[in-house]
Amino acid sequence: MVKVIGGKGTSKEDAIVIEAANETEGVETEYMIAEEIFGKENIDWHLFQQILDNDTENKKVYDTLIIEDNKEIQYELWFDVTAFYGKYE
Secondary structure (H helix, E strand, O other): OOEEEOOOOOOOOOOEEEEOOOHHHHHHHHHHHHHHHHOOEOOOEEEEEEEEEEEOOOOEEEEEEEEEEOOOOEEEEEEEOOOOOOOOO
16 A cells, blocks of 8 residues: 655655555556646656655655646656665565
8 A cells, every 4th residue: 555645746855755565656656646736647748857866865765757748847746765665566
């Protein structure tokens, strides 16, 4: 079962925390959240870039989706993926 905790995802400090059993579940949840916020992928927006940030100082791993809408405006959506990063089915 996937658990999503707080945060609006607008920055590293306000990242959306995803607790999932593995990377497949976690990443699927990231994209489901993106669709809840921005609409359908490849219709209302597309993924411009995805960035993984391993914050060794704070022992956290972040995944950032840079989303571009149909008006070519870009948005960052930050996720704390520490709980499932590196866990495979």
